[in-house]
Amino acid sequence: MTTFTITDLAKEYQITTRAIRFYEDQGLLAPARSGRNRVYSKRDRVRLELILRSKRLGFSLVEIKELFDLYDSAQRDNAQLRQFLKVLSSKRVRIVEMKKDIEAMLSEIDMFEYQCKRVLEKQDRPKEPN
Amino acid sequence: MTTFTITDLAKEYQITTRAIRFYEDQGLLAPARSGRNRVYSKRDRVRLELILRSKRLGFSLVEIKELFDLYDSAQRDNAQLRQFLKVLSSKRVRIVEMKKDIEAMLSEIDMFEYQCKRVLEKQDRPKEPN
C-alpha cells in the first residue's frame, strides 16, 4: 500500500501542513495514524485533490463535506443516492455560471490589452510616419 | 446623469449594502455623497461589477484594488501602463488555470452522475428482463 506523510502531500499540492490539518479538523479528511503521526492513503489523496479543486472553484468547506458525506452514505442508501444526484446537478449549474464569468473576464482582459497596446503604439510613433 | 443608491445596487447584484460599504472601506469604491448618503455613478456600477466578477473568480480585494489603482495611474503614466499589461497577462494565466479546473470538475460530475444512474437502473430492474 502506498502511503504519504503530511509533508509529502503539502509539497505535492503546494499548500501548508496547517491547511491539511485544518481540513481534518473540519471533518473532510480522516487519515490513519502511526503513533501520533498521520498516514495518508491514496484515497485520502484523491479526497484532498477534490477539496483543493472545489475550493479553487469557490466551494466552501462545509459544502464539500456535505458532498463527501452524501457520497459515502449513498453507497448504502438509495434515497441518499438520488439526493446526491440532485446536489450534483445543482453544483453543475454553478460551475457553468463560473464558466460564463471566466469567458467574460477573458474578453475583458483582451479589451484592456488591446486598448493599452494601441495607446503605447501611438506614443512610440507620435506622428504616423506615412 | 443616471445615479444609484446603495440599495439599488445591492438589489441589482443580490448582495448586502454591508458588502458594498466594505468595498468602499477597502478603497475599491469612492461614490459621491449627497449629504451623508452615498450616490453611485455608472462608473461606480461598472467597478462594482468588476469587483464581483473578480471575487467570484477567487481574486482578493487587495488584488482587485491594486489592479484598479494601476489602471487609474496608467492613464497618465506610461511605465504604469506597461506594468498594467504585465499584471493583466498574469491574471490571464490564472484564469486559464481555472478554466482547466472547471473542465475537470464538469467531467468528474459527469462520471459521478453516470455511475450513480447505472446503480439506480440496476436496482430498478434487479434481474434484467429478457
Place this chain on the structure above:
DNA sequence: GGTACCTTGACGCAGCGTAAGGGTAA
C-alpha cells in the same frame, strides 16, 4: 408618527497563515 430608506459602529464566523513550543527518529 409610521415606514422606508440611509448612516456609522461593533461583534462573529470561515479558512487558513504564521509563529510558539515541544516530541521523535537518524
Place this chain on the structure above:
DNA sequence: ATTACCCTTACGCTGCGTCAAGGTAC
C-alpha cells in the same frame, strides 16, 4: 547534538453577515 521531520495550541488577518442604535425624508 544537529537536522528534519512530526505534533498541538493559539493568535491574527480577510471578507463579509448580522445585529444595534440612530438620523432623515415622505
